[in-house]
């Protein structure tokens with residue numbers, strides 16, 4: 001099966017493999033733990049949890065939601081989900097704080113939450 005995901009999800013799989021190697025991520029069941037502190041990320045079949053999220057089932061379900069998005073969207077995952085959510089994460093911290101908007105209100109995140117059946121306040 002993994003071979004098919006490599007074809008269907010090639011760009012994010014390549015990026016995921018790169019992240020796995022560079023961060024020396026450790027496999028944990030169906031996902032990875034890495035020591036990078038700036039957040040968890042899902043790249044194709046590679047789901048990485050940062051130290052503060054390791055052992056957190058909600059975050060794991062959320063990231064698995066992104067993995068499902070990757071499986072649905074294939075090569076379109078990075079332009080539709082990956083890039084917008086990266087920009088939302090990195091460039092809109094001040095905006096979210098100022099307007100008291102949840103990180104999880106952005107469409108990429110709301111959708112991942114919905115897939116993971118996560119209810120947030």
Ligand SMILES: [Zn+2]
Pocket residue numbers: 062063066085108109112
């Ligand atoms: Zn997310």
